Amino acid sequence: MTEPTASDPAPAPPTGRPGPVVARTVEELDRARAALGGRRTALVPTMGALHSGHRRLIATAREHADAVVVSVFVNPLQFGPTEDFDRYPRPFEADLAVCADAGVDVVFAPGVDVMYPGPQIVTVHPGAMGQVLEGEFRPGFFEGVLTVVSKLFHLVRPDVAVFGQKDAQQLAVVRRMVRDLCLRVEIVGAATVRDPDGLATSSRNVYLSPAERRSALALSRALLAGADAAVTGAIGILSAAREVLDEAATATPPVAVDYLSLVEPTTFTEVSGDYRGDAVLVVAAWVGETRLIDNVPISL
Ligand SMILES: Nc1ncnc2c1ncn2[C@@H]1O[C@H](COP(=O)(O)OP(=O)(O)OP(=O)(O)O)[C@@H](O)[C@H]1O
């Protein structure tokens, strides 16, 4: 297992609060859910290795509901065959300490056999907006995400679910699923949390060596350069961001860009040169063996 680095949250000190109820099966979840006594409930879906970004999601959940359920599940269906499913960090005891400190009521941490009791024949397909950008570079990713998120919605039956703006395309695709399938859950987005150096907090940051982490700062610098060029329009935004990334491509270690794009926030279609309105500047890149994504909302 990958060990957390210094930038990860240390296990929280005891607060005196009772910790969350841990449910590992559907039956345990049903019992924990019943004990919440019909309180308005928020779900925060995660893959664990909780950090300050997840803490913000939990805090947002508490603003929108009276009880908070955090799910911790590394979903095999959304990982490609050459991706990092096996080495994804799983520091469950530290995650429980974070949840206890944040006042979470229930942690739902099912095994793969609980979420996938047999072969998964029926899945939720994201349509065209799930085939571009993240969907193009991670084929099957959004189908895996939507399938597991809809299962979590059915099992937990939350009134509200909180997702991070850091995974902006995921948030947009989930919103679209809820609309198109008439799901009775309110989706709330939470702004991206960054470390003081600008790097968006992410469970995968633990993979970065100190030198890789320095190179990775080019992502947030490129987004900032793009946002600063907002008055110049779509083409100016993209070229300002591209300039930073081109320089980072020759750094040691280099940053290898999968995509940089300026998109309309609900459909994730690329905006044209004369576009006016809300947009998101999105980037995905590799530093060494680690793939990072980031984005910034921009009004043109
Ligand atoms: N820095 C962040 N700020 C706000 N939300 C975040 C941040 N990082 C993750 N989230 C949100 O937390 C939720 C769970 O994400 P996940 O557990 O995959 O964490 P992650 O850090 O994004 O992991 P990974 O590095 O694997 O992408 C998602 O809704 C995601 O958008």
Ligand SMILES: CC(C)(CO)[C@@H](O)C(=O)[O-]
């Ligand atoms: C939403 C999610 C928990 C589904 O596995 C995952 O994609 C994530 O952590 O963003």
Ligand code: BAL
């Ligand atoms: N944070 C999105 C989940 C994933 O990268 O697999």
